[in-house]
Amino acid sequence: xxxxxxxxxxxxxxxxxxxxxxxxxxxxxxxxxxxxxxxxxxxxxxxxxxxxxxxxxxxxxxxxxxxxxxxxxxxxxxxxxxxxxxxxxxxxxxxxxxxxxxxxxxxxxxxxxxxxxxxxxxxxxxxxxxxxxxxxxxxxxxxxxxxxxxxxxxxxxxxxxxxxxxxxxxxxxxxxxxxxxxxxxxxxxxxxxxxxxxxxxxxxxxxxxxxxxxxxxxxxxxxxxxxxxxxxxxxxxxxxxxxxxxxxxxxxxxxxxxxxxxxxxxxxxxxxxxxxxxxxxxxxxxxxxxxxxxxxxxxxxxxxxxxxxxxxxxxxxxxxxxxxxxxxxxxxxxxxxxxxxxxxxxxxxxxxxxxxxxxxxxxxxxxxxxxxxxxxxxxxxxxxxxxxxxxxxx
Numbered sequence: 001x002x003x004x005x006x007x008x009x010x011x012x013x014x015x016x017x018x019x020x021x022x023x024x025x026x027x028x029x030x031x032x033x034x035x036x037x038x039x040x041x042x043x044x045x046x047x048x049x050x051x052x053x054x055x056x057x058x059x060x061x062x063x064x065x066x067x068x069x070x071x072x073x074x075x076x077x078x079x080x081x082x083x084x085x086x087x088x089x090x091x092x093x094x095x096x097x098x099x100x101x102x103x104x105x106x107x108x109x110x111x112x113x114x115x116x117x118x119x120x121x122x123x124x125x126x127x128x129x130x131x132x133x134x135x136x137x138x139x140x141x142x143x144x145x146x147x148x149x150x151x152x153x154x155x156x157x158x159x160x161x162x163x164x165x166x167x168x169x170x171x172x173x174x175x176x177x178x179x180x181x182x183x184x185x186x187x188x189x190x191x192x193x194x195x196x197x198x199x200x201x202x203x204x205x206x207x208x209x210x211x212x213x214x215x216x217x218x219x220x221x222x223x224x225x226x227x228x229x230x231x232x233x234x235x236x237x238x239x240x241x242x243x244x245x246x247x248x249x250x251x252x253x254x255x256x257x258x259x260x261x262x263x264x265x266x267x268x269x270x271x272x273x274x275x276x277x278x279x280x281x282x283x284x285x286x287x288x289x290x291x292x293x294x295x296x297x298x299x300x301x302x303x304x305x306x307x308x309x310x311x312x313x314x315x316x317x318x319x320x321x322x323x324x325x326x327x328x329x330x331x332x333x334x335x336x337x338x339x340x341x342x343x344x345x346x347x348x349x350x351x352x353x354x355x356x357x358x359x360x361x362x363x364x365x366x367x368x369x370x371x372x373x374x375x376x377x378x379x380x381x382x383x384x385x386x387x388x389x390x391x392x393x394x
Contacts, residue, residue, distance in 0.1 A: 035283045035293040042282030042322075043275060049324065054104040055271070057210040062111035063263030064203060067255075068194075071116050080118035080168060080175040091121040092160045095128030098211065101324055102359040103274055105129035107266050110366050119175045119367075120168025123375060126363070128160035131354040135216055135225060139329050140349065148342060151390050152349045155383075159350060163378045170374060194250050202246045208239035216326050270362055277358025281322050284357075288323075288331050303340040306391030308384065314344035315383035318352030319360075319376060328352050343391020351383035 026032065078087050098105065105126060113122040137156070141149025168175060194202070213236040218225045228235070247256060286292030302313045323331070332345050355376060364372040 031293065034291065035286070038286040038290055038292040039279045039282035041290075042287050043278050045287065046275075046278045046322075050101070050103065051271075053213050054100060054210070055107070055274075057206060057213070058100070058104045058107045059263045059266050059270075060259070061203070061206045061210065062107035062266045063259050063261075064206065065108065065111035065115055066262045066266075067258050068199065068202075069111075069115055074112060075116040075179055078112065078117035078121045079179045080120065080172065081179065082118065082121070084165075087118065087121040088124050088161050088164055091117075091124040091164065092128040092132070092157065095125040095130075095160065096132035096134070098129050098207065100129050100210070100214065102130040102322070102354055102356045103362075104210075104214075106274075106359055106362045107270055110266065110270070110362075113366060116179060118168060118179065119171055119371070120164040122164075123167045124160045124164030127163055127354045127379070128156070131156040131160060131350070133326075133353065135218055135222075136326055136329065136353070138222065139218065139326065143329055143333055144336070144345070147394055148346060148349075148390075151346050151386070155346065155350050155386050156354075159354075159379070159382055159386075163375070163382065166378055167371070167375060171371065193255075198246065198250050201242065202250070205239045205243035205246060209236050209243065212236040212239065269365065273361040273365055274358045277356070277361040278322065281320070281357040285317075285321050288327055289334070300335055300338045300340065303335060303344045306341045306343040306388065308388055310341060310344045311347045311384040311387035311391070312380070314340070314387060315347040315351040315380045318348040318350075318383070319355040319380050320357050321352060322356040322358060323352050341391050342394040343387035343389075345387070346390045347383045347387030350386055351379050355379055 027036070076082060077090060095105065098108070108129075109122055109126045112125065113119075117125075137149060137153045140152050212228070212232045215229050215232040215235075217229045220226070251259075282292060284293050286296070289296075291297075299313070299317050303310050318328075328349060332340075332348055335348075336342075336345055360372060360376060363375065367375070
C-alpha cells in the first residue's frame, strides 16, 4: 500500500462523517444557506480576480526558480548558514517588491524553500510579500492617520525579520540538516547555460508582469501611482514581450517543456488547497461586508477598547480571514467606525494581510502542521502584543 492510500478504517470513518453531517446538519436553515452561498460566491470572486492575473504568473515564477535557479547560489545567499544580514535583507526586500496577497506569495515561497533557502529567510519572504505593501502603507497613513500608518510600516518590516529569525532559531538543527542534504544531492556548479544578465532579464520580466498587471488604483492617493495604474497593461505587455524574446532566444525547447511541467506540478499541489481554503473561509466568515456562519457583528463587538483579549481576537480573526490586496483598509475603516480600538486595528493590519485560512493550508502542506502552527502563533501573538502596546500610547 502506498503512503498516499488511506487504510480502509480511515476511509470508513470519513464516509461515516460525511453521512452524519449530511443527515443531521440542518442545511435548510437560513444561516447555513447564506453561509454556503457566501462560500461559493467568495470562490467565484477569488477565481475571477486572483487566479489568472495573480496566481498563474506566480506559478510560472515558482516553476522557473525550481528548474533554472542555481541551487548552490540559493543555499549560499539564503541558506540557514548564510550571512543573516544578506539573507534576511534579500528575503524581506524581495517580498516587499512583489507586494502580493497572502495566497499569491505561496508558490514563490514554495519554490525558494524547495531550492534550499533556509526556513528563516523563506518565512521572512513569506511574511513580507503581503505585509510590506507600499501602497497599502501609504493609504493606511492617509485613511487612519500617520500614527497608525507608521506603526503598521515599522511593525511589518520588523516582524518579517523577527519572525524569520525566531523560526530559524527554533528549528535551527533541523534546518541545517535539510541544507546539508540539499548540498549533498545538488548538482555541481557546471558552466551555466545562461549568463547572470540573461537570468536577471528572464526572471525580472516575469516579476514585472506579476507586479504591474496587479497594480492597484490608489483612488486619488497618488498621481504618479494612478498614472502607472492607467498604463499598467501596456507596461505588463512590454515585460511579456521581453519574456517571449528571452524564451525564444536563450532557452531550448526542452528547457521550456521542463519549465511548464514544473509550473503544472506547483499548480496541482497548491490550487486544490487554496480553493478548499477559500470555500471554508467564505463559509465561516463570508466576503468583506457580508455575513456568513459567523456574524461580523460578533467579531466587531469583541474589538472595542484595548484589552489583551480584544487585540488577540483581532489578530486571530485577521489571520483566518482572506484579504485581497488593499481590502483590509476599508474593512478596518468600517470596524473603527463601529467602535474598534486603535490597538486591535493595528493587530488586524499586521496579522491579516500576511495570513489567511487558505494560505495556512498550503503552508502546512509544505512545512507540516507543527512548523505552520508555530509560524501562525508567532504572527498572532506578536501582532496582538504590538496592538496592545500601540493602543496604550495612541
